[in-house]
Amino acid sequence: MTTKPVQILVICRNPEILQTILRLIRNKPEWEPAGCAPGAAALDLTGKRKFDVVLLGAGIEPHEDTQLRKSLSEHQPGVRIVQHYGGGSGLLFAEIYQALNGN
Amino acid sequence: MAQTILHKANTRGLTDLGWLKSYHTFSFANYYNPERMHFGALRVLNDDIVAGGKGFGEHPHDNMEIISIPLKGDLKHRDSMDNVAVISDGDIQAMSAGTGIFHTEFNRNTDEEVKFLQIWIYPNQLNVEPRYAQLTLNTADRHNRLQQVVSPDSDDAGIWIYQQAWFNLGQFDQGVATDYVLKGENSGVYAFIINGDVEINGQVLSSRDGLGIWEIEKLTIKALTDAEFLLMEVPLTF
Numbered sequence: 001m002t003t004k005p006v007q008i009l010v011i012c013r014n015p016e017i018l019q020t021i022l023r024l025i026r027n028k029p030e031w032e033p034a035g036c037a038p039g040a041a042a043l044d045l046t047g048k049r050k051f052d053v054v055l056l057g058a059g060i061e062p063h064e065d066t067q068l069r070k071s072l073s074e075h076q077p078g079v080r081i082v083q084h085y086g087g088g089s090g091l092l093f094a095e096i097y098q099a100l101n102g103n
Numbered sequence: 104m105a106q107t108i109l110h111k112a113n114t115r116g117l118t119d120l121g122w123l124k125s126y127h128t129f130s131f132a133n134y135y136n137p138e139r140m141h142f143g144a145l146r147v148l149n150d151d152i153v154a155g156g157k158g159f160g161e162h163p164h165d166n167m168e169i170i171s172i173p174l175k176g177d178l179k180h181r182d183s184m185d186n187v188a189v190i191s192d193g194d195i196q197a198m199s200a201g202t203g204i205f206h207t208e209f210n211r212n213t214d215e216e217v218k219f220l221q222i223w224i225y226p227n228q229l230n231v232e233p234r235y236a237q238l239t240l241n242t243a244d245r246h247n248r249l250q251q252v253v254s255p256d257s258d259d260a261g262i263w264i265y266q267q268a269w270f271n272l273g274q275f276d277q278g279v280a281t282d283y284v285l286k287g288e289n290s291g292v293y294a295f296i297i298n299g300d301v302e303i304n305g306q307v308l309s310s311r312d313g314l315g316i317w318e319i320e321k322l323t324i325k326a327l328t329d330a331e332f333l334l335m336e337v338p339l340t341f
Contacts, residue, residue: 013202014203017165017203020162057166058165058166058202085166086200086223087164087165087203089132090223091146091147093133094140097135
């Protein structure tokens with residue numbers, strides 16, 4: 001029996017940092033990431049695909065943050081939304097573990 | 104009544120990559136301990152030893168105030184804002200990672216280790232323009248008194264960051280005592296002993312121990328041996 005990987009969405013305006021975070025998450029076979037910049041693509045994705053955890057990274061404008069949270073609450077109630085800090089491996093895993101543990 | 108949390112040195116997490124030994128007071132990288140997540144806005148306290156000539160290749164940061172305090176040796180920094188600098192014992196470096204910055208950190212010397220503290224503070228503003236700063240401090244100003252090395256105010260002593268945080272370093276002779284009065288509302292202080300034995304409000308601490316204290320207005324600090332220590336006052340909520 002296989003367990004479905006935890007679905008993690010990373011939203012970040014800086015494309016290099018986004019790619020770094022996605023690469024770090026892919027190193028954990030039990031996690032499956034997707035990523036995009038904030039804006040229309042993020043809203044589209046949050047409306048179409050089911051995620052367990054959403055990480056909000058750098059460069060998201062306040063109105064984009066509000067739209068994203070609204071879209072997530074409508075389409076994916078119960079999804080864990082985490083403000084990601086640090087932009088790399090330092091805090092990333094602990095943030096995801098905390099979200100998965102309901103903290 | 105004062106609240107405290109004690110983190111003895113030997114309870115810290117450790118990353119050992121051969122060229123790097125990093126002791127983590129709080130969860131960091133692959134060290135995850137849900138009981139050790141942060142002390143208020145203080146999120147990372149890493150006690151790093153990097154072998155000669157080795158270091159951290161290019162990696163990103165965002166939305167974090169990152170403070171480095173060298174304890175021994177020379178650490179070479181290069182970043183995506185074209186800053187190239189070396190920091191040594193007596194210097195302090197701060198980066199506001201904001202919207203994003205890439206940098207490298209290497210031991211400049213091939214024949215000796217570099218030892219430094221790296222401290223991450225949650226910022227009080229997201230997505231600021233990245234900035235880099237470093238400062239050479241007069242280490243005589245921390246002999247038997249507290250030397251402010253970080254503050255939230257660019258016109259105040261030390262280096263400034265985007266948070267209501269104040270750091271002080273002390274290098275005290277045995278028997279010397281002082282008080283520290285907290286500056287911020289809803290603040291706590293995390294004390295980290297760099298070397299020696301220190302008593303803070305009755306709690307005896309040894310080298311590399313950490314003590315968080317809150318719900319208090321003033322600390323009383325006494326060096327039980329010749330000692331060096333760092334006090335980090337940070338907001339408990341942010």
